[in-house]
Amino acid sequence: MSLFPEQASTFASHVDALYGFLIAVTAFFSLLIGTLVVVFAIRYRRRSPDEIATDVHESGLLEIVWTVIPLGLVLIMFAWGASVYFRITRPPADAIDLYVTAKQWMWKIQHTDGHREMNELHVPIGQPVRLTMASEDVIHSFYVPAFRFKRDVVPGRFSIAWFEATKPGRYHLFCAEFCGTRHSGMIGWVYAMKPADYQAWLSGGASGETLAAAGARRFQEQACNTCHAEQKGARGPTLVGIFGKSVRMQNGQTVVVDEAYLRESITNPQARLVEGFPPIMPTYQGLISEDGLLQLIAYIKSLSPAPAEGAAAAAPTPTERKPAKP
Amino acid sequence: MSTPAATAPPEPRVHPVNYLNARYGVKSWLLTVDHKRIAILYLIGVTFFFAIGGLFAALIRLELLTPAGDVFQSETYNKIFTTHGVLMVFFFMIPAIPGVLGNFLLPLMIGAKDVAFPRLNLLSWYLFVIGGLIALWAVVHGGVDTGWTFYTPYSTVYSNGWVVVTAVGIFINGFSSILTGLNFLVTIHTMRAPGMNWMRMPLFCWGMYATAIIQILGTPVVAITLLLVAAERLFHLGIFDPAQGGDPVLFQHLFWFYSHPAVYIMILPAMAVISELVTGMARKPIFGYKFIAGSSVAIAVLSFLVWGHHMFVSGQSVYAGLVFSILSFMVAIPSAIKVFNWTTTLYKGSVSYQTPLLYALGFIGLFTFGGLTGLMLATLGLDIHVHDTYFIVAHFHYIMVGGTIMAYLGGLHYWWPKISGKLYPEYWSRVSAWVIFIGFNLTFFPQFLVGYLGMPRRYHAYPDEFQVLNVMSTAGASILGIGYVIPLVYFFWSMRYGKDAADNPWGATGLEWQTPSPPPTENFPVTPVVSGRPYDYTTAVEAGARG
Numbered sequence: 001m002s003l004f005p006e007q008a009s010t011f012a013s014h015v016d017a018l019y020g021f022l023i024a025v026t027a028f029f030s031l032l033i034g035t036l037v038v039v040f041a042i043r044y045r046r047r048s049p050d051e052i053a054t055d056v057h058e059s060g061l062l063e064i065v066w067t068v069i070p071l072g073l074v075l076i077m078f079a080w081g082a083s084v085y086f087r088i089t090r091p092p093a094d095a096i097d098l099y100v101t102a103k104q105w106m107w108k109i110q111h112t113d114g115h116r117e118m119n120e121l122h123v124p125i126g127q128p129v130r131l132t133m134a135s136e137d138v139i140h141s142f143y144v145p146a147f148r149f150k151r152d153v154v155p156g157r158f159s160i161a162w163f164e165a166t167k168p169g170r171y172h173l174f175c176a177e178f179c180g181t182r183h184s185g186m187i188g189w190v191y192a193m194k195p196a197d198y199q200a201w202l203s204g205g206a207s208g209e210t211l212a213a214a215g216a217r218r219f220q221e222q223a224c225n226t227c228h229a230e231q232k233g234a235r236g237p238t239l240v241g242i243f244g245k246s247v248r249m250q251n252g253q254t255v256v257v258d259e260a261y262l263r264e265s266i267t268n269p270q271a272r273l274v275e276g277f278p279p280i281m282p283t284y285q286g287l288i289s290e291d292g293l294l295q296l297i298a299y300i301k302s303l304s305p306a307p308a309e310g311a312a313a314a315a316p317t318p319t320e321r322k323p324a325k326p
Numbered sequence: 327m328s329t330p331a332a333t334a335p336p337e338p339r340v341h342p343v344n345y346l347n348a349r350y351g352v353k354s355w356l357l358t359v360d361h362k363r364i365a366i367l368y369l370i371g372v373t374f375f376f377a378i379g380g381l382f383a384a385l386i387r388l389e390l391l392t393p394a395g396d397v398f399q400s401e402t403y404n405k406i407f408t409t410h411g412v413l414m415v416f417f418f419m420i421p422a423i424p425g426v427l428g429n430f431l432l433p434l435m436i437g438a439k440d441v442a443f444p445r446l447n448l449l450s451w452y453l454f455v456i457g458g459l460i461a462l463w464a465v466v467h468g469g470v471d472t473g474w475t476f477y478t479p480y481s482t483v484y485s486n487g488w489v490v491v492t493a494v495g496i497f498i499n500g501f502s503s504i505l506t507g508l509n510f511l512v513t514i515h516t517m518r519a520p521g522m523n524w525m526r527m528p529l530f531c532w533g534m535y536a537t538a539i540i541q542i543l544g545t546p547v548v549a550i551t552l553l554l555v556a557a558e559r560l561f562h563l564g565i566f567d568p569a570q571g572g573d574p575v576l577f578q579h580l581f582w583f584y585s586h587p588a589v590y591i592m593i594l595p596a597m598a599v600i601s602e603l604v605t606g607m608a609r610k611p612i613f614g615y616k617f618i619a620g621s622s623v624a625i626a627v628l629s630f631l632v633w634g635h636h637m638f639v640s641g642q643s644v645y646a647g648l649v650f651s652i653l654s655f656m657v658a659i660p661s662a663i664k665v666f667n668w669t670t671t672l673y674k675g676s677v678s679y680q681t682p683l684l685y686a687l688g689f690i691g692l693f694t695f696g697g698l699t700g701l702m703l704a705t706l707g708l709d710i711h712v713h714d715t716y717f718i719v720a721h722f723h724y725i726m727v728g729g730t731i732m733a734y735l736g737g738l739h740y741w742w743p744k745i746s747g748k749l750y751p752e753y754w755s756r757v758s759a760w761v762i763f764i765g766f767n768l769t770f771f772p773q774f775l776v777g778y779l780g781m782p783r784r785y786h787a788y789p790d791e792f793q794v795l796n797v798m799s800t801a802g803a804s805i806l807g808i809g810y811v812i813p814l815v816y817f818f819w820s821m822r823y824g825k826d827a828a829d830n831p832w833g834a835t836g837l838e839w840q841t842p843s844p845p846p847t848e849n850f851p852v853t854p855v856v857s858g859r860p861y862d863y864t865t866a867v868e869a870g871a872r873g
Contacts (some may be wrong), residue, residue, distance in 0.1 A: 003775055003778070004778065004779070005778070005779050005780050008841065014707065015707055015711050018597060018705060018707055018708050019702070019708055019778070020704045022698075022701060022705060022708065023703070025698065025704075026695065026698035026699060029694065029698055030694055030695045030698060033665060033666075033669055033690060033691065033694045034691050034694075036669050036672075037669055037687050037690055037691065038687075039395070040669070040672035040673050040675070041672055041677050041679070044672060044673065044675045044676065045610070045677050045678075045679065046676045046677055047676075047831075052607050052609070052863065052864055053608060053611075053675045053676040053863055054610070054674040054675075054864070055610070055611055055864035056613070056670075056673065056674055056806070057611035057612065057613050057614070057615070057861075058613065058614055059613075059614075062584050062614075062666075062670065063663070065616050066659070066662065066663060067659060067662075067663060069657065070662045074656075074658055074659070074704075076653070076703065077701060077704070077705050078651055078652050078655050078704075080647055080705070080707070081651065081706040081708060081709075082651065082706050082708045083707070084706065084707025085644070085651075085706035085710070087707070088707060088710055089644050094809070104484070106613045135482060137479075138479055138483075138484055139479075139574055139640075141639065141714060143780070145779065145780025145784065146717075146780075147666040148528065148711040149710065149711070150639050150710050150711065150713060150714070151639055151641075152639050152641060153569075153639055154573075154575060154639045154640065155479060155568045155569075155574060156569070156573070156574065157568070159641055162663065168426065172780060172789065174780065175782070176714040176715065177472050177477070177498075178404075178472075178477065178478060178480070178783075179480065179712070180404075180471070181401045181471070182400055183400075183784060183786070184400065184782075184784070184785035184786040184787045184788065185400070186788070188869055195333070212774060219475075220847075221524055224566040230346065236583060247619055269594065276613070283757070286569070309870040318815075
């Protein structure tokens with residue numbers, strides 16, 4: 001029985017190395033304290049009922065030593081842990097996009113080419129995968145132990161995260177945040193595939209409509225296009241080329257148009273209005289499903305094919321690579 | 327054999343009137359304002375809730391014996407672990423040491439006749455019992471399935487359980503905690519015997535003082551939070567529910583702003599007990615008195631600044647994560663200082679292997695290990711993997727069960743002669759200490775391993791490859807359960823058949839040992855005067871030990 005899960009992502013070896021260091025520190029101090037306690041208890045056992053102990057009860061030097069050494073060690077842990085954390089929380093710019101909807105008690109995955117999966121997730125190895133996740137009900141958590149990767153999916157917002165699989169195989173996908181009756185049934189599999197196998201998988205069972213096309217259809221259905229036309233001068237700002245750009249708001253603030261801002265503009269349009277446009281857009285809160293929102297986002301992203309220069313540096317979530325599939 | 331009887335032969339002294347036999351009848355107990363009798367009431371109360379919470383733990387381990395969810399239905403299982411958590415955290419861990427040992431000892435240790443507000447003290451107990459019974463009512467009438475953490479929007483919108491009733495029970499119990507903290511704080515400030523300045527105060531009192539600070543400042547926050555949950559559930563206020571513009575993560579911030587300090591409400595009193603046990607059983611002045619006392623206060627203050635480490639994967643900003651990570655590491659330092667000082671106290675001591683020492687050494691080992699695994703959780707990159715897995719479950723059980731319950735039981739043994747006036751059977755008590763230590767490790771150590779392998783917590787069914795470790799854990803839990811039953815039996819037994827205890831069976835310093843066992847209602851026939859440092863074993867011990 002192995003004591004470590006498989007290492008199947010670029011995070012895994014970093015996390016395990018960090019774990020190894022902490023195990024070493026834990027083992028050292030547990031053994032140190034355990035040994036000292038046992039040795040002292042035996043060496044200084046009470047030999048006669050009247051025995052009186054030696055009065056040693058303070059040492060400034062010792063107090064400094066056992067304050068400073070642990071302090072140094074935890075600072076190392078902090079710095080090392082933070083560097084791994086930065087790696088895990090910053091998606092690279094060249095990632096492919098996957099869209100995840102969590103609901104009681106299943107995972108729905110949409111690929112940009114229109115593939116949809118339920119409780120299964122096919123990804124290529126050697127290629128960063130960027131997840132844009134939404135929940136339809138309660139908080140869930142997307143957890144793949146073999147990738148040492150976990151991220152809560154909080155309703156009412158997008159949770160954006162990434163990983164890069166390194167080893168072909170089938171790995172557990174768990175929901176890690178208690179989400180109700182069948183929480184332990186909200187599980188699935190991640191299939192990490194060699195790029196060629198992945199391409200073969202993609203070409204089979206095509207759904208006919210890419211995610212962006214599905215979003216475009218919704219864009220029409222919801223009549224978004226009546227205001228957000230392709231050319232300038234319409235009642236609403238044009239959405240062409242807008243993703244990843246900095247936009248001036250009415251209150252003078254500047255906002256980078258990312259998934260979170262697009263989501264807010266659909267569900268709560270008055271929150272941050274673009275400069276020069278009247279507050280006439282109604283809210284779509286409750287009118288569009290989480291799946292539909294993700295499709296709209298994919299569509300709007302597809303209107304901005306090239307990553308905007310400069311925005312990548314300013315935005316906490318870097319810009320989008322063009323959906324690869326025709 | 328160095329039994330208490332051997333070190334201090336019980337003289338045929340008779341204490342005709344003490345707090346136990348001063349008055350008789352149920353009414354004399356239920357309406358008592360004597361802090362010692364209220365401590366006994368708490369002992370009965372927390373033992374009751376511990377037994378029920380333990381029973382629910384047994385049901386959890388039974389279900390997890392096999393990978394499939396085959397003993398209970400999922401919803402039932404979810405209610406079982408929720409009930410286990412709610413009862414153990416709010417109705418056992420938080421009240422246990424302050425309610426039982428704190429109430430009994432604090433006035434005795436500072437040479438006072440009672441706490442500052444005796445009637446308020448009784449009210450605290452009633453609030454605790456009423457809160458607990460309300461929570462139990464919810465369990466009996468269908469239960470609640472949110473987990474003891476009540477995360478929104480599940481608890482406010484989706485759960486079908488008795489969320490509001492349970493929250494009301496916890497809310498009421500919260501006032502018990504607040505009032506106890508207030509009472510202890512005022513007692514320590516105003517009722518110390520002549521000559522007992524702050525630096526002469528036993529470390530147990532310092533621990534209670536630090537605990538009281540958290541109880542008073544933290545508990546109102548969880549009370550407000552639970553009120554907001556109830557308001558959203560009943561009146562759809564839209565505070566946490568994103569469908570109404572609320573923020574589910576706001577709940578986590580509010581909840582952990584109390585509930586992380588609450589962890590220290592559970593462990594600081596345990597540390598306070600250990601400080602007494604180590605020095606008493608080694609018969610040596612405690613090493614680094616000022617550092618142990620100061621570290622208690624440092625922990626109390628820092629405990630309010632670390633709540634965000636529960637949200638490293640919830641989407642809080644990376645920079646907030648950094649701040650909470652480093653602050654969480656900082657709280658480890660005063661804890662480490664305590665462990666080193668306890669260990670060094672044994673050095674060149676006169677160490678007796680009686681039961682309280684066994685518990686104290688068990689505590690030091692398990693708390694050290696539990697604390698060090700806590701560092702892993704404060705480490706940002708590592709927490710992402712182990713968050714919400716059995717690794718967390720193992721970690722906090724090392725602190726709560728390996729730490730707090732070990733200290734509570736050790737303290738109960740150490741002061742049992744004073745509380746009951748009787749000696750417990752030394753042989754069986756050592757047996758139970760070993761059984762508990764072994765059973766505990768077998769139960770919870772495998773959970774670290776299965777957690778790192780990726781088994782999420784609160785799973786009713788789990789993949790087959792996790793079974794071996796779960797079987798080990800269940801086997802350990804069976805041993806642990808037996809370990810807890812043994813003391814229950816012999817404590818009862820000793821009340822009737824135990825040998826009479828001397829006033830100071832351990833030959834310990836401390837004012838509580840200078841009054842009869844059991845103490846008279848007014849504690850001290852003459853108000854004591856304190857003239858030296860605490861734990862002065864090397865100069866002044868003879869009078870107390872063998873007097």
